[in-house]
Amino acid sequence: MPLSPLEHDRRYGELDQVIRAYVGQPADDTPDQPSRALIAYLRQTWHSRPWALASAEQQLREYADNPPGRLRLRLGEFYAIPDVGLPEGEIQQWLYCLADHIRGSIEEGAVPEPAAPATHWEWHARFPELGQFLGGWFSQDMPDEFDDHEAAVDDYRATADAQLAARLVGELHELLALGLDESDYALAVAELGMEVDPPAPYSPSGWLTLVTEQLTAPRPDYGSPVGEG
Known part of the structure; x- marks a missing residue:
């Protein structure tokens, strides 16, 4: 059966926020450089909800570790990653890359400087x-x-x-x-x-x-x- 709103938010709520930050933006993150979308997510979240970053890192990594099969997607029991412009075979490594960048930002205390919003998501979040x-x-x-x-x-x-x-x-x-x-x-x-x-x-x-x-x-x-x- 489909996930209840409570279960969805508990398991995927912050992952969903990260993915929404990519609306209209390229998912061009690399291990050495986060994308414009991820920097915008980090900037807004550090300055408004810093405690949510750890949840984002955990949910991204757990989703990448256990990608949903077709049956569970059809039943609505998993969060379906929207199209971010990447081939299906690259999604898992991309999620790991996002999780690594978020973890590094937390562990190093790397907080983006205050700035005007850079993406559609950031304008509405701020x-x-x-x-x-x-x-x-x-x-x-x-x-x-x-x-x-x-x-x-x-x-x-x-x-x-x-x-x-x-x-x-x-x-x-x-x-x-x-x-x-x-x-x-x-x-x-x-x-x-x-x-x-x-x-x-x-x-x-x-x-x-x-x-x-x-x-x-x-x-x-x-x-x-x-x-x-």
Whole structure:
């Protein structure tokens, strides 16, 4: 029978995170050099969930030691490695290579320096609420759903939990603190799901600043209804 969510996460949860880091990226790791995708995974995980690295190394190695047969894959009892662009016969050694790099990073305390995200996975891992906001409120359907960008932001503010909105503000500040070029901010919002342009005359960073101000502005207080108080 298929794995339960609990069993899947217990056995393959962090392995799955490593593999997801390769979406849109080449699996070109070598014994001497980790790939761009693995460096991004290491950077984000070291700075947010360092305890998960040991689980990743263990799950990668155990999966490589005991690759699933066709029957168990068909029954859904194993995690199926998505296509990463490698021949099937090279997957096992690739998994060992990833495990070795992660183990070396742990044992040597080799923590990648803070930097702007380098991959699609890293953008979403670092800015999860911003990804929800941009992908949910600023998709290509946004002009059909809202009068303008300001109305979309107001709708998010009115419907999102206050704690999530506060998290979004923090992520906006963090993104703006990266000090990227405007072309890189345009790439950032696109990676995070925005499918419409910022409103004229704003640049991407100028609009992100405006959104931050809009989300943190005091809500209007219209007082108590007549007859109350």
